Amino acid sequence: MSEPGPYGYQQQYPQQNWQQPQPTNVLAVLALVFAFLFAPLGIVFGHIARSQIKRTGEQGDGLALAGLILGYIFTAIGILFFIAWIAFWGLFATAVTEAADDARSNTYSYTTAQSYAATTAPRTTTVPQTTTAPRVTTTVSGPLPTVTGTDRQGFISNGPRCNASNPAVAVAITTGSRVVVCETGVGRYYYKGERLSDGATIEIDDPIRTREGFAARNDDVTYQLSPSGLLVLDGGSELGSEPAVEVWLN
Structure with a gap:
């Protein structure tokens, strides 16, 4: 309730508008979590979260961005590790095959003159x-x-x-x-x-x-x-x- 001022006017008090803080986007949190658990899924959640945050104004854009960055880093490391793993086992299989071929190839056939x-x-x-020992001449008839x-x-x-x-x-x-x-x-x-x-x-x-x-x-x-x-x-x-x-x- 307003009171009369010194000049007969009622004194007005400004109204205060209280706004509820925006919640944190759930997918932004999931993006950061899955960046460590399964990086590709963290990338997907991060992109979706940032898109939703732009529309809704929710909190968590930093979390979504962090999930994206870590997701891309861990995905790249995983791809490099997978390529190295495939290369290692490919070389190992080749070495085993060559060793087996060498063990089986114990005879020779003629291909060119004098070879x-x-x-x-x-x-x-x-x-x-x-x-290791000299040959001995025998008495075969x-x-x-x-x-x-x-x-x-x-x-x-x-x-x-x-x-x-x-x-x-x-x-x-x-x-x-x-x-x-x-x-x-x-x-x-x-x-x-x-x-x-x-x-x-x-x-x-x-x-x-x-x-x-x-x-x-x-x-x-x-x-x-x-x-x-x-x-x-x-x-x-x-x-x-x-x-x-x-x-x-x-």
Whole structure:
């Protein structure tokens, strides 16, 4: 109620308008929380919250902005980590595959003149050369090969050699290989070859006699040994030819 002033006027008191403070936007809070829990969802909540705050005037724009910034940072870190994780396991799988391939690839097949290449052939096995003990000349019966450095089982010190009690029926030195064909004693043979350039070896079961010598087949690749040398064919196509240096055929 107003009272009369000194000049007869009623004294007026200004009215005070009290405004309720705006509540904090719920999505702004969620944006900041999910920036730590699941960053992409924090980004989504942050954008929605800022849009709602512009319309409603609610509090929480700083929270929404913080959620957006942290959400983008953590999302970028997560993407980088995921890429690094994929790269690591990709390299690991490649290393495991290469190791398994190396373990399986224990035989060789001819690809070009005077060269061998790794392949997997179930009928063949490699025989590692050893230098820990000298080879011993045996007394296996049969004619003595005329090739230098050989006895009745093949090469004495360097080169392929027949297993114990198996005599050699063919021995050869070519421009690229040393070769021996051995007899098991029951009318069957096996072929052993060694590449001169790096000592790579190959062993093939059941080569057959031909009019000129022997032919050993390793899948589609055939090794033909004759007095003229070693001829290698792949399905009839010549892969390589190594002229003979010394050849003995029984």
